Amino acid sequence: MKRIGIVGGIAWPSSMVYYRRINEYYRERTDSTENHTPRLVMIQTDFALIEKAQKEGDWDQVGRILAGEAQKLKAAGADFFLLACNTVHTAAEYIMNNVDLPMLHIVDAAARKVVEGGVKTVGLLGSRYTMTGTYFVGRLQQQYGLNVLVAEGQHQTNVHDALYGELASNVFRDETRAKFRAAIADLIDRGAELVILGCTESGMLVDQSDSEVPIIDTSIVHAQAAVDLALSGN
Numbered sequence: 001m002k003r004i005g006i007v008g009g010i011a012w013p014s015s016m017v018y019y020r021r022i023n024e025y026y027r028e029r030t031d032s033t034e035n036h037t038p039r040l041v042m043i044q045t046d047f048a049l050i051e052k053a054q055k056e057g058d059w060d061q062v063g064r065i066l067a068g069e070a071q072k073l074k075a076a077g078a079d080f081f082l083l084a085c086n087t088v089h090t091a092a093e094y095i096m097n098n099v100d101l102p103m104l105h106i107v108d109a110a111a112r113k114v115v116e117g118g119v120k121t122v123g124l125l126g127s128r129y130t131m132t133g134t135y136f137v138g139r140l141q142q143q144y145g146l147n148v149l150v151a152e153g154q155h156q157t158n159v160h161d162a163l164y165g166e167l168a169s170n171v172f173r174d175e176t177r178a179k180f181r182a183a184i185a186d187l188i189d190r191g192a193e194l195v196i197l198g199c200t201e202s203g204m205l206v207d208q209s210d211s212e213v214p215i216i217d218t219s220i221v222h223a224q225a226a227v228d229l230a231l232s233g234n
Contacts, residue, residue: 001038001230001231002039002080002229002230002231002232003039003040003077003078003079003230004038004039004040004041004078004079004081004082004226004227004229004230005040005041005042005043005070005074005078005079005080005081005082005101005157006019006023006040006041006042006043006073006082006084006226007042007043007045007066007069007070007073007081007082008020008042008043008044008084009026009043009045009046009047009084009085009086010045010047010066010083010084010085010087010088010215011047011052011168011169011201012044012047012165012170012203012227013167013168013169013170013220014084014085014200014201014204015044015084017203017204017213017219017220017223018082018084018200018219018223019042019223020039021219021223021224022038022226022227023030023037023038023156024232025223025224026038026227026229026230027055029227029228029231030231036169037056037135037199038227038230039230040078041076041077041078043069043072043073043076044067045065045066045069045192047168049065050055050062050065050066050088050126051164052115053065054087054129058090059091059092059094062088062090062091062094063091063095063098063198064094064098065093065144066083066088066091066095066232067092067095067098067099069093069103070095070099070103071099071100071101073101073181074099074100074101074228075184078101078125079101079102079230080101080102080103080104080226080229080230081099081101081102081103081104082104082106082222083095083103083106084108084200084219084222085200085201086106086126086127086130086136086198086200086218087126087127087129087130087199089105089106089107089135089136090130090133090135091130092105092135097214103136104216104222104225104226104229105139106222107135107136107139108143109141109218109221109224109225110196110198110218110222110227111139111140111143111144111146112225113221114140114144114146114196114216114220115144117151117194117214117219119146119193119194119214120145120146120147120193121146121147121148121149121191121192121193121194122140122147122148122149122192122193122194122195122196122197123148123149123150123151123183123184123188123190123192123194123195123196124136124137124148124149124150124151124186124187124196124198125150125151125159125180125183125187125195125198125199125202126159126163126197126198126199126202127159127160127164127198127199128157128160129158130198130199131150131151131156131159131160131198131207132150136198137150137191139191147191149187149190149191151183151186151187152177152186155179155182155183156183158176158179158180158182158183159179159180159183159199162176162179162180162205163199163201163202167169167199167201167202167204167205168201172204172205177205177206177210180202180205180206180210181206181210181211184185184206184210184211184215185212188211188212188213192213193213193214194213194215194216195211195213195214195215195216196215196216196218197215197216197217197218197219198218199218200218201219201221202217203217203218203219203220
């Protein structure tokens with residue numbers, strides 16, 4: 001089995017989700033009756049430094065920080081790595097060009113699930129960087145031929161502010177869940193056949209019961225894709 005490398009702490013609550021789901025899914029995939037666990041190594045970055053660079057629009061600095069952490073994963077024996085966060089994939093090209101280790105892209109993990117379901121129009125909720133940038137929307141459109149709707153207006157503001165003001169600090173409120181449900185409903189009203197939770201903390205706040213159409217939690221499908229790759233012969 002390949003060793004999975006995880007750059008976590010962006011933010012720390014979702015790192016717990018990744019760790020748990022990787023171990024749970026590994027058990028499901030291997031159907032083991034013994035206490036075997038997957039081979040993995042995790043490193044945590046300082047989210048405040050990432051957030052500062054994001055606010056300043058300095059994505060190369062985001063890339064430099066995360067590339068440095070990924071190099072440490074390589075030194076620790078990782079065979080490939082993932083970034084346990086959607087937004088920082090804005091700097092994915094810089095990171096991949098500066099790390100001598102394969103990276104498992106979060107958008108590809110989500111897109112494969114969409115394609116498997118035969119859906120063509122998806123709604124996307126994430127940080128404002130994710131919803132207005134190109135790394136997620138552009139990849140879905142250009143590489144997978146999908147139509148993408150994003151939260152707009154107050155819905156976009158509500159989701160973005162909650163991610164940085166609450167979810168990243170492990171704060172989950174009923175009133176915030178109601179705002180996410182409203183944003184999801186608006187996407188569905190506009191034609192979304194499926195909703196992608198494009199922030200790795202979102203699935204800790206809302207779940208399938210909050211949507212009339214299927215939901216894909218990027219943290220879950222990304223973690224599962226990591227196990228699939230680790231167990232593959234490729």
